[in-house]
Amino acid sequence: MFSKKFERRIYIAVAAVMFSGALGVSFGAYVLWPSRREAGYQPVQPIPFSHKLHAGILQIDCLYCHSGAEKGPHALVPPLSTCMNCHAEVQPKDSLGNLRPGIDTLLEHWENKEPIRWNKVHDVADFVYFDHSRHIAGEVTCQECHGPVERMEHVQRTYGLKMSWCLACHKQRLPEGDPAFSEGRTTRGPIHCTACHR
Ligand code: HEC
Ligand code: HEC
Ligand code: HEC
Ligand code: HEC
Numbered sequence: 108m109f110s111k112k113f114e115r116r117i118y119i120a121v122a123a124v125m126f127s128g129a130l131g132v133s134f135g136a137y138v139l140w141p142s143r144r145e146a147g148y149q150p151v152q153p154i155p156f157s158h159k160l161h162a163g164i165l166q167i168d169c170l171y172c173h174s175g176a177e178k179g180p181h182a183l184v185p186p187l188s189t190c191m192n193c194h195a196e197v198q199p200k201d202s203l204g205n206l207r208p209g210i211d212t213l214l215e216h217w218e219n220k221e222p223i224r225w226n227k228v229h230d231v232a233d234f235v236y237f238d239h240s241r242h243i244a245g246e247v248t249c250q251e252c253h254g255p256v257e258r259m260e261h262v263q264r265t266y267g268l269k270m271s272w273c274l275a276c277h278k279q280r281l282p283e284g285d286p287a288f289s290e291g292r293t294t295r296g297p298i299h300c301t302a303c304h305r
């Protein structure tokens with residue numbers, strides 16, 4: 108029906124429209140749903156898991172559940188098996204018969220071998236390189252970046268993870284006596300562009 112050359116042009120035109128469409132959608136999502144990137148962002152979770160109870164009152168170490176933070180880029184949310192270390196014993200009702208909300212759902216998921224789909228609270232832009240382990244090794248505390256999580260019933264974003272926020276900390280000079288102080292270091296972290304944009 109069409110000449111070969113014309114057909115090729117149509118393919119190119121269709122490909123171009125599809126490509127700009129995809130770009131438009133991702134940019135639109137970035138502009139239309141900015142709340143996910145703001146401080147204070149607090150999605151509803153499938154189980155009302157309390158950091159205030161587990162990390163605050165029970166004083167379970169952050170790294171007991173988020174061991175990935177020491178080892179690599181991602182802190183990781185623990186699998187159900189970590190919860191079951193205790194919740195095989197700690198049941199939906201306490202000894203007085205009071206309900207512990209959420210544990211029944213937890214046990215159901217465990218029996219059905221169905222992971223819990225936690226909603227992400229923090230999500231740094233995809234074009235940014237971030238690694239937990241280097242920060243933990245550099246003695247930056249979880250709280251400097253996530254706020255007082257051990258006092259939060261439900262985790263919320265304390266900081267928006269903007270570039271200016273990363274840089275504000277990286278530009279600081281540590282005071283002498285700080286555990287992470289080093290004589291040779293003029294700043295806390297790198298500030299050249301390619302450290303975070305590779
Ligand atoms: C080191 C032990 C331990 C681990 C690990 C643990 N829990 Fe718990 N959890 C407890 C104890 C103890 C209680 C009950 C506290 C009470 O009722 O006084 C509890 C209570 C709860 C409750 C009920 C809260 C309420 O308001 O009564 C939920 C829901 C819960 N845990 C979810 C989880 C999930 C999800 C995980 C895994 C990510 C987990 N727990 C890991 C010890 C643990
Ligand atoms: C008993 C296990 C447990 C302990 C202990 C624990 N956490 Fe968590 N953490 C979870 C679970 C489960 C989630 C996912 C549900 C949620 O966001 O509340 C989570 C979520 C988070 C998030 C949000 C993750 C995201 O999606 O961006 C941060 C930040 C966090 N934890 C920090 C900490 C810090 C800091 C400590 C220590 C003060 C700590 N956690 C102790 C189990 C734990
Ligand atoms: C220097 C700042 C900084 C420190 C220190 C830090 N975090 Fe994070 N955390 C972040 C950023 C940024 C993200 C988002 C990462 C992403 O989207 O890839 C994040 C994400 C998370 C998540 C979500 C899962 C993931 O890895 O993406 C958890 C859970 C978490 N942090 C827990 C912790 C715990 C526990 C500690 C302390 C042991 C800690 N963080 C220390 C900045 C930090
Ligand atoms: C509260 C302070 C603090 C904040 C906030 C912070 N950093 Fe850092 N960062 C450090 C320190 C300290 C180091 C140096 C660690 C070391 O090597 O001793 C570092 C090192 C780094 C490095 C070099 C190490 C590596 O993994 O290659 C990168 C990349 C980095 N940070 C990215 C980020 C990004 C991206 C953000 C924001 C999303 C951020 N940082 C927020 C304190 C911080």
Ligand code: HEC
Nearest residue numbers: 231232235268269270273274277297298299300302303304
């Ligand atoms: C310590 C880490 C870090 C360093 C160093 C860094 N950036 Fe960024 N940059 C980020 C983060 C995090 C974002 C994402 C901000 C957001 O999501 O709002 C970002 C976003 C950007 C953006 C997108 C627009 C914006 O502001 O959101 C541009 C462009 C950019 N950076 C350029 C640079 C240039 C040029 C340099 C060097 C002068 C640099 N960055 C150094 C962490 C860094």
